[in-house]
Amino acid sequence: MTVNSISYFFNPDSIAVIGxxxxxxxxxxxxxxxxxxxxxxxxxxxxxxxxxPKANELLGVKVYHSVKEIKDKIELAIIVVxxxxxxxxxxxxxxxxxxxxxxISAGFSEIGNKELELEVLKIGRxxxxxxxxxxxxxxxxxxxxxxxIFLPVYKILSDGTKLVSTxxxxxxxxxxxxxxxxxxxxxxxxxxxxxxxxxAFVSYGNKIDVDEADLLEYFMSxxxxxxxxxxxxxxxxxxKFIDIARKVSAIKPIIVLKAGRTRAGSRAAASHxxxxxGLDAIYDAAFRRSGVVRVYDMEExxxxxxxxxxxxxxxxNRIAIVTDGGGAGVMAxxxxxxxxxxxxxxxxxTKEELDKLREIGKIPYFSSIDNPIxxxxxxxxxxxxxxxxxxxxxxEIDMIIVLALHQVPGIRDPIKLAEExxxxxxxxxxxxxxxxxxxxxxxxxxxxxxxxxxxNIPSYKIPERAxxxxxxxxxxxxxxxxxxxxxxxxxxxxxxxx
Amino acid sequence: MTVNSISYFFNPDSIAVIGxxxxxxxxxxxxxxxxxxxxxxxxxxxxxxxxxPKANELLGVKVYHSVKEIKDKIELAIIVVxxxxxxxxxxxxxxxxxxxxxxISAGFSEIGNKELELEVLKIGRxxxxxxxxxxxxxxxxxxxxxxxIFLPVYKILSDGTKLVSTxxxxxxxxxxxxxxxxxxxxxxxxxxxxxxxxxAFVSYGNKIDVDEADLLEYFMSxxxxxxxxxxxxxxxxxxKFIDIARKVSAIKPIIVLKAGRTRAGSRAAASHxxxxxGLDAIYDAAFRRSGVVRVYDMEExxxxxxxxxxxxxxxxNRIAIVTDGGGAGVMAxxxxxxxxxxxxxxxxxTKEELDKLREIGKIPYFSSIDNPIxxxxxxxxxxxxxxxxxxxxxxEIDMIIVLALHQVPGIRDPIKLAEExxxxxxxxxxxxxxxxxxxxxxxxxxxxxxxxxxxNIPSYKIPERAxxxxxxxxxxxxxxxxxxxxxxxxxxxxxxxx
Numbered sequence: 001m002t003v004n005s006i007s008y009f010f011n012p013d014s015i016a017v018i019g020x021x022x023x024x025x026x027x028x029x030x031x032x033x034x035x036x037x038x039x040x041x042x043x044x045x046x047x048x049x050x051x052x053p054k055a056n057e058l059l060g061v062k063v064y065h066s067v068k069e070i071k072d073k074i075e076l077a078i079i080v081v082x083x084x085x086x087x088x089x090x091x092x093x094x095x096x097x098x099x100x101x102x103x104i105s106a107g108f109s110e111i112g113n114k115e116l117e118l119e120v121l122k123i124g125r126x127x128x129x130x131x132x133x134x135x136x137x138x139x140x141x142x143x144x145x146x147x148x149i150f151l152p153v154y155k156i157l158s159d160g161t162k163l164v165s166t167x168x169x170x171x172x173x174x175x176x177x178x179x180x181x182x183x184x185x186x187x188x189x190x191x192x193x194x195x196x197x198x199x200a201f202v203s204y205g206n207k208i209d210v211d212e213a214d215l216l217e218y219f220m221s222x223x224x225x226x227x228x229x230x231x232x233x234x235x236x237x238x239x240k241f242i243d244i245a246r247k248v249s250a251i252k253p254i255i256v257l258k259a260g261r262t263r264a265g266s267r268a269a270a271s272h273x274x275x276x277x278g279l280d281a282i283y284d285a286a287f288r289r290s291g292v293v294r295v296y297d298m299e300e301x302x303x304x305x306x307x308x309x310x311x312x313x314x315x316x317n318r319i320a321i322v323t324d325g326g327g328a329g330v331m332a333x334x335x336x337x338x339x340x341x342x343x344x345x346x347x348x349x350t351k352e353e354l355d356k357l358r359e360i361g362k363i364p365y366f367s368s369i370d371n372p373i374x375x376x377x378x379x380x381x382x383x384x385x386x387x388x389x390x391x392x393x394x395x396e397i398d399m400i401i402v403l404a405l406h407q408v409p410g411i412r413d414p415i416k417l418a419e420e421x422x423x424x425x426x427x428x429x430x431x432x433x434x435x436x437x438x439x440x441x442x443x444x445x446x447x448x449x450x451x452x453x454x455x456n457i458p459s460y461k462i463p464e465r466a467x468x469x470x471x472x473x474x475x476x477x478x479x480x481x482x483x484x485x486x487x488x489x490x491x492x493x494x495x496x497x498x
Numbered sequence: 499m500t501v502n503s504i505s506y507f508f509n510p511d512s513i514a515v516i517g518x519x520x521x522x523x524x525x526x527x528x529x530x531x532x533x534x535x536x537x538x539x540x541x542x543x544x545x546x547x548x549x550x551p552k553a554n555e556l557l558g559v560k561v562y563h564s565v566k567e568i569k570d571k572i573e574l575a576i577i578v579v580x581x582x583x584x585x586x587x588x589x590x591x592x593x594x595x596x597x598x599x600x601x602i603s604a605g606f607s608e609i610g611n612k613e614l615e616l617e618v619l620k621i622g623r624x625x626x627x628x629x630x631x632x633x634x635x636x637x638x639x640x641x642x643x644x645x646x647i648f649l650p651v652y653k654i655l656s657d658g659t660k661l662v663s664t665x666x667x668x669x670x671x672x673x674x675x676x677x678x679x680x681x682x683x684x685x686x687x688x689x690x691x692x693x694x695x696x697x698a699f700v701s702y703g704n705k706i707d708v709d710e711a712d713l714l715e716y717f718m719s720x721x722x723x724x725x726x727x728x729x730x731x732x733x734x735x736x737x738k739f740i741d742i743a744r745k746v747s748a749i750k751p752i753i754v755l756k757a758g759r760t761r762a763g764s765r766a767a768a769s770h771x772x773x774x775x776g777l778d779a780i781y782d783a784a785f786r787r788s789g790v791v792r793v794y795d796m797e798e799x800x801x802x803x804x805x806x807x808x809x810x811x812x813x814x815n816r817i818a819i820v821t822d823g824g825g826a827g828v829m830a831x832x833x834x835x836x837x838x839x840x841x842x843x844x845x846x847x848t849k850e851e852l853d854k855l856r857e858i859g860k861i862p863y864f865s866s867i868d869n870p871i872x873x874x875x876x877x878x879x880x881x882x883x884x885x886x887x888x889x890x891x892x893x894e895i896d897m898i899i900v901l902a903l904h905q906v907p908g909i910r911d912p913i914k915l916a917e918e919x920x921x922x923x924x925x926x927x928x929x930x931x932x933x934x935x936x937x938x939x940x941x942x943x944x945x946x947x948x949x950x951x952x953x954n955i956p957s958y959k960i961p962e963r964a965x966x967x968x969x970x971x972x973x974x975x976x977x978x979x980x981x982x983x984x985x986x987x988x989x990x991x992x993x994x995x996x
Contacts, residue, residue: 025907110864111864150907151905151906151907155904155910155911155912155942157910157911157913157914158910158911158914163940163941163942163945164940164941164942165904165905165912165940165941165942166905166940167940178825179825180823180824180825181875182822182823182824182825182826182875182903182905182906183823183825183826185903185905186823186826186903186905186937186938189905189937189938189939189940189943190937190938190939192938192939192940193938193939193940194939231825233824233825233828259825259828259829259832260828260832261832261836262831262832262835262836263835264831264832264834264835264841265828265829265831265832265835267831267843267868268819268824268827268828268831268841268866268868268869268870268872269824269828297829297833297960297962298829298937298960299959299960321766324680325678325680325681325684326678326680326731326766326767327676327677327678327680327681327729327731327757328680328681328684329766330731330757330758330763330766330767331757331763331795331796333760333762333763333765333766334757334758334759334760334762334763335795336762337760337761337762337763338759338760343762343766345765366608366609370765370766371766372766374766377679377680405680405683405684406653406663407649407663407664407680407683407684407687408649408680409523409648409649412653412655412656413653413655413656414653414663415655416655416656439684439687439688439796440684440687440688440690440691441687441688441690441691441692442661442662442663442664442665442687442690442691443661443662443663444653444661444662444663445687447661461797462795462796462797464795
């Protein structure tokens with residue numbers, strides 16, 4: 001039932017924009033315009049009804065003076081009126097039997113106005129209207145076209161230049177839940193840059209009703225969501241969070257970036273959200289117990305999301321590193337050891353096979369096959385494939401990191417290298433997770449990484465970031481094993497790639 | 499004398515390319531072509547002489563059959579002949595009174611051929627020829643046009659597309675010394691992407707003669723070098739390194755990325771360079787004692803280089819954080835506390851002044867002024883400037899991080915914001931280091947960061963990276979104070995910006 005009521009936020013048949021505005025830089029204008037644009041583009045199917053007591057027409061659409069004037073039933077109300085009018089507007093929504101409301105308006109507990117907030121909550125409860133907000137930027141669903149992010153895609157600079165400022169991610173499979181609206185918009189910009197698709201984004205502001213646990217539960221059942229990422233500053237109802245997180249992470253991974261880790265940081269968080277951040281160690285324990293994968297900055301958040309979205313988790317922590325640059329191999333090995341992955345010296349059959357490749361010149365005779373497998377600056381595309389073939393079959397390792405620095409002369413076409421690596425991995429049916437690295441910003445580096453990503457081999461800009469992402473596959477895998485869900489999850493995961 | 503002899507590598511009057519080749523993908527061709535191109539572009543002033551016993555003309559230039567045939571004196575010989583011919587070629591260079599040689603050729607101690615290497619060294623010593631290499635990619639000086647990096651700027655893919663693969667950084671003030679050639683080329687790609695200028699790059703391979711300490715000493719006296727960054731895997735002569743590093747870091751900062759930190763990492767380094775990496779704690783102590791700023795991955799290497807190149811060091815660790823996104827402020831505060839910077843609660847005059855700004859509405863009445871100073875999503879350009887003006891005058895803080903997330907509606911022109919912040923900082927004569935952050939990859943984010951950088955306000959993609967860079971200003975400042983060189987360095991530094 002909870003989940004059903006929450007789906008109105010993401011897939012409403014009809015939407016009222018209460019506080020729709022004529023002024024172009026007002027949220028009540030930007031939101032209406034975005035929805036109408038998405039409708040025109042045929043992304044949004046919902047019927048749209050602007051509400052404003054003082055207007056009759058806006059952006060070519062009839063305006064209603066009150067939500068009660070609308071003849072159609074209304075599933076979602078987006079409320080952008082000044083705080084003091086919210087109780088009245090929400091009451092009207094209740095009388096109209098609106099199912100869900102996103103209250104964008106600020107001016108509640110975040111500035112000490114706790115009473116007004118409680119009044120709003122009371123009305124919501126009375127009429128059974130679910131509420132996201134107040135004081136939030138709301139919801140973005142690239143699949144359904146619902147978009148209450150009142151920051152326009154473009155900014156027009158003082159000299160008239162129109163530049164992309166708040167881009168929207170493409171439809172995808174990663175859900176983003178952010179306590180901070182600002183973090184959410186920043187994260188979306190990052191996702192667009194990294195080419196990561198979004199299932200839906202929610203910023204829930206003062207969370208008087210819908211909170212992170214409700215959203216987790218919703219995304220658990222959401223077909224489009226395969227990985228859930230969260231930015232948190234505080235959790236009030238820890239018990240509820242743990243219970244639900246535990247349920248969810250048995251089915252799909254939850255990755256959390258929790259700010260306010262330190263004394264000074266939680267002071268900062270408190271002054272910012274009026275919420276007590278609490279002891280970090282308590283959060284840490286709660287996350288561990290409920291299978292949440294914790295990360296420590298925004299780059300890591302998306303690095304890990306990419307790995308867990310593209311790759312199955314693993315049972316073991318043994319990693320093989322293949323490289324054409326000795327230094328990169330050393331740095332990857334360092335980071336692996338520091339965060340608790342094993343870079344085992346190869347022996348037995350694996351070593352014999354690599355040794356043989358070396359003997360017959362299929363990899364350079366001066367390669368190092370000790371793990372890292374260093375093909376050196378004499379590496380070619382064929383050598384990577386030969387070495388990879390041995391490693392994909394080896395039972396001495398659980399994961400493989402391919403450091404494919406594009407500069408070496410023998411890799412004549414680094415994009416083709418990425419493709420051939422992907423073909424080889426596919427030949428083995430993605431049995432072992434493979435992650436890739438190419439460093440730098442040159443055209444070749446960018447295209448090589450894109451090619452890896454396109455083929456479900458998550459790619460990273462520096463070795464250390466790939467290693468941290470690989471670690472998450474092990475962390476989540478270990479949790480799944482602990483709760484006896486490893487095989488079930490892998491089978492769900494396999495169904496994704498079909 | 500050492501320094502003088504080393505300058506032949508970077509500013510030779512005349513260069514012989516011994517082993518110049520007709521085959522387009524051979525180092526002996528690529529190097530000659532790059533030098534001739536740089537000469538055509540009037541970047542390189544040196545006279546160029548290709549040497550190849552079997553050719554008479556190459557790329558439109560007369561070819562000599564031996565270095566001894568050349569009538570002109572030769573200051574630098576670039577040697578790209580097979581390993582076994584190197585002794586003979588170097589002897590001829592000696593007889594010709596060549597001053598310096600870069601031996602690109604591989605096939606020495608790195609594959610067990612220690613004897614050949616010793617023979618080469620003996621010849622070098624006998625004739626007083628300085629040697630970089632063997633088994634290296636050599637030298638790049640964007641100022642003088644010397645370029646022995648035998649990886650062409652472009653790769654031509656299988657479908658004929660020509661793409662930038664190994665770009666060369668623009669002339670600048672950061673010197674790069676790398677034990678690993680691969681790391682060096684990767685780093686150059688990174689520098690181009692980050693817009694960081696290079697004074698010179700050296701990869702010294704097996705370092706039979708010129709080593710990291712010699713290069714440090716050279717860059718100490720090099721006018722174009724303001725910051726030295728190094729990638730190291732091992733140091734053989736620790737005493738020499740410490741002595742020289744100590745001398746150098748009293749005058750300009752040295753930033754070191756030392757790989758092979760862990761047991762597994764040093765095993766990897768050993769198999770890669772045949773050198774013993776040694777205990778990390780020993781390196782750590784050596785770096786600390788000699789004023790070297792240590793970093794832990796490539797991104798941090800350049801983040802810190804940017805800060806130390808653009809900003810003076812500081813005496814104290816107290817940092818103010820100004821933000822328009824609460825979450826970003828919290829994350830910055832967390833990282834600051836974790837790495838030992840202080841984010842003090844403001845009091846006294848500073849607090850009074852900020853309070854007053856709040857009262858008279860020059861910053862939002864609901865701003866948080868506790869540090870982080872959170873101007874919230876209602877921030878405007880003017881508000882940033884007002885708050886900054888107070889902080890630049892405050893004696894409660896030593897550094898300022900401006901988190902200027904471009905999304906908020908009140909910042910109509912984020913590039914103008916960056917300019918006005920720079921003007922304000924300039925008004926106070928750069929008295930307090932200011933670092934900036936805007937997150938994401940959107941056009942606006944990229945341009946805002948570029949504008950900060952252009953104005954000597956180093957900018958970063960996420961708050962955590964800016965905080966780590968700020969920490970380096972304090973680390974280096976503390977070292978300078980310890981050795982009583984703080985004021986001298988600051989006065990050298992000030993002369994840079996004139």
